[in-house]
Amino acid sequence: MNDSTAESEWRQAERILSAFRKFPLFLAPGNHDIWSDRSEQWFRKYSGHPPHYSFDQEQIHFTILDNSRSEQLSAEEMAFLENDLQLHKSQPVKVIVSHRPSWLINAVFQNPFFPLHELAKKYGVQYVIAGHLHQMVHVDIEGVTYLCMPSAGGHLRASGKFEDGWFFAHTLVEAHGNQLDFKIEELKAPYGQGRVSRPKDWGRAGLTKYPY
Numbered sequence: 001m002n003d004s005t006a007e008s009e010w011r012q013a014e015r016i017l018s019a020f021r022k023f024p025l026f027l028a029p030g031n032h033d034i035w036s037d038r039s040e041q042w043f044r045k046y047s048g049h050p051p052h053y054s055f056d057q058e059q060i061h062f063t064i065l066d067n068s069r070s071e072q073l074s075a076e077e078m079a080f081l082e083n084d085l086q087l088h089k090s091q092p093v094k095v096i097v098s099h100r101p102s103w104l105i106n107a108v109f110q111n112p113f114f115p116l117h118e119l120a121k122k123y124g125v126q127y128v129i130a131g132h133l134h135q136m137v138h139v140d141i142e143g144v145t146y147l148c149m150p151s152a153g154g155h156l157r158a159s160g161k162f163e164d165g166w167f168f169a170h171t172l173v174e175a176h177g178n179q180l181d182f183k184i185e186e187l188k189a190p191y192g193q194g195r196v197s198r199p200k201d202w203g204r205a206g207l208t209k210y211p212y
């Protein structure tokens with residue numbers, strides 16, 4: 001989060017990722033990526049994308065939103081989202097991704113009356129996905145699944161316990177027709193126990209059942 005060192009850090013990241021260039025990388029900007037006009041320029045240059053954009057992968061449409069500098073989605077982001085979903089309404093599977101879970105409070109309290117959810121429901125969005133908290137959270141509202149994914153490396157907060165949603169992981173998502181199958185893979189020792197779970201194993205406040 002320092003303009004004077006941001007570009008060198010992007011270059012370090014590029015070196016780490018150079019071995020995996022055959023895989024396309026679609027980044028959702030977070031608060032450690034964009035915090036100023038200058039850092040936005042570096043994001044555009046090194047990610048190859050503007051802060052908000054969308055793309056299709058066969059039957060799936062992804063909308064990437066930018067809430068890097070605010071806990072909430074701005075009017076501009078919401079306008080972009082509505083226009084994007086309208087243009088791609090024929091895609092059978094739709095996913096919205098942002099770094100911050102701007103929807104969290106409404107989702108946790110099962111409140112369907114907020115603009116993001118109203119658009120998601122109107123255009124048949126199945127998944128709304130974020131990170132930022134470093135905690136696994138899963139909430140379903142009126143056919144829309146809200147997921148806050150576990151830490152990809154950032155420190156664990158609160159209890160730090162797996163059963164409370166605090167763990168290091170990556171997630172593999174496979175598409176089967178119009179359904180997405182999420183496999184959340186905890187890191188193995190020394191950073192975890194290699195446990196595998198799925199969104200249905202999690203709720204608003206941690207694990208709902210043993211993940212095997």
